[in-house]
Amino acid sequence: METKITNSFSFIKKYFVLIALLAAASIYLFSQPQGVRLGSDRDVIPGYQGWSGDPDTLTVYIDTSFTAEEKDSIRTAISRWNDAGSVPRLRETSDAPGNISFTRHTFASDTLGLCTNSTDANGDVTSSTIQIGEDQGGLSLSELATHELGHAIGLADTDEAANPSDVMKGTGPTNGSDGTLSAHDSTELAAAGAAAVAEDTDKKVAMNPMAILPGEFAMLDFDLGEVFPPDVIDQTGVFVSPIGDPYLFVESAFIEANLLRVGVFSDPLHGSGNLYLAVELLFPEPYSPMRFWGTHYIHMFPAEPVTFECPFSFNEDDGNVHIDWVEQCTYPLQHPLRAELVVDGTEHIYQRGGGNYTLMLDPGPHLIELYVDDYQVNNAYYAQDILVTGVPESEKAIDFVVYPNPFSQLCRLECPDDTRITIYDMSGNIVCEIQEGIKHWKPSLDLAFGIYFIQFRTEDQIKTVKVIYRN
């Protein structure tokens, strides 16, 4: 008897630690900016600023599960990026792990390949893992490997509909050249390389509500954030040039009130996605110069501005975590969408093929963030704390269910009859204990709206479910 009490006590203590962790993660969640992601320049991966330590060379390790012939296909991918001028250079290593590592993986979903970039606290990439699916969906290994390697060196997916010959297109069949880089892939590589060496340079997205069209003149307006005195504006030198982009021309650049107005003309062959401008403003003394990356969207099918949401649901089975968002996304237009998933703030996941994610995560709490955009002006963000139990489905004898969640007046609790139910707040304080036999929770009128944890306890199981109580 004595032993039993001690055991169950330590079990409960563990849960308090978990609840505290969840509470901390939730606070973090709500301090995140919701909705608009500033600087959503997504052909170059958002926030990409190169690899930690600015290496000249990145090593690439190819797992021993690949045959000699398959290794040659991956070497083709390495050569393509080097030939196109990748900085850093890529060099194969026989020592595991490399900075970038290729492995084989059997995906439980229709994912063909997946690249995970791990970043440090500064946001610099520290390592990259590329998983190649057993089913490559009709793509050759050299094409799929070239695509995933592009993510590791800072390129994001491009819009298949507008850029069918890009190796970096996020969906669809072969690019038609077995993974050879398109002109657009090459300009994106140049921009990614410039992003890696641009130190402390802010990015500003032009204020235009829609993407500009390739082949036309357009005026891009950047908000300079403050109104400069007229005499300062008169004496300000404005220097604007395209970054790594032979298909874009700057025709004019001047300051008007608090706007920098840049007239650009693009070649009709300009790829659809982003454009990048190096901007330098030289104010007279005593003002210091201002430099930033100007970016905006250029697209052959411009999307009108809309707002939408991208909530996801989470469930777990036998070691796999499913993050499903495609069916719930409220995007109202017909443009294709692109997603990036970030786990615990440091694991940035890009996948080829399929919208929903199936991942393997360690048991414990995780913060999952999802960014979705239409490759141009519209984007949405959603974040959720999840708790991965790691318990195989077969051992989950009993289901504890709370619905609706979020709820406003009363939530129903589905559980076996002899379950003890306790409600905790985010600090781990007991809010109330539900009388045995009652299968709902109706918070008292003076209880604050917010996040609560419902703990179910039976003889041999304990489970905590996060609920949101709101108006």
Ligand SMILES: [Zn+2]
């Ligand atoms: Zn991709």
